[in-house]
Amino acid sequence: MSELFDMGKYGFYVWSSYALFAAMLVWDIVLPRLRERRVLRAVAQRAQRERARKDTKSENAA
């Protein structure tokens, strides 16, 4: 088993390159989701602020 992970004497070289590859894929799948969520949250907050401002304005007018 240890032989399998040892890869001759190239264990670190081979495994780190695969690890980097895997880490990059995980990062790549997470990133757009985070961005999408951040944009939607910002837009929702802005819309709610605008709505609140409109409400106070109409209250003041009345």
Next chain:
Amino acid sequence: MNALLLWFHQLGSPPNFHAFAGRWAPWGYAIAIPLLAYGIYSGLFVVPADYQQGDSYRILFVHVPSAWMSLFIYGAMAANAFIALVWRIKLSETLAMCCAPIGTWWTWDARLTSELVLLFLYLGVMGLYAAIEDRRAAARAACFLALIGVVNVPIVHFSVTWWNTLHQGATIKLIGKSTIDSSMVAPLIAMTLGTKAWFVGSLLARARAAMLELESGKDWVKRMALRTSA
């Protein structure tokens, strides 16, 4: 307008693209994951060690697809940049700009100076895009750079034949007989197709998010944001 052209035309509309990308991006990942899993497993544990390079050659199964992806994505970016510049299609601008970061990820495994130049081109495209305030003007400037940089793509491809350096010559050929051991071909093909499918998923997901940000002042985004936050 025929049906295909109409479909294509409608796809360019941001809300339609958002729905389309949301629907198809998971399929890109879904196709990619088993292919990559098979390729990685086989590349690490099944195929024999190289007669000269021993086990160290096993990085081949991520190294080669990565190098190919760096070129392939550059091609995709340049094609979208061309469409964006000629027909001024917003979606193409976004797609081109979303290619740049993905392409950069794959270029870490650079092979030669020409790959380094490719890396700088990717960074240049992203830098230029980030440097100009107006998103659409920025995209057009960066698209222009992407299009000029396309001359580097054949240079990377032929660099192994033109200059005899450390890198070995091509052993996989579409025309003529490949000189790679046949047992290594299957995992390599799986990795190649897997990374392509992954790119499709990733590009759709990234362009979807970028489009949403670009359109964040529009009503359809506002409605969607209020719906998801409620």
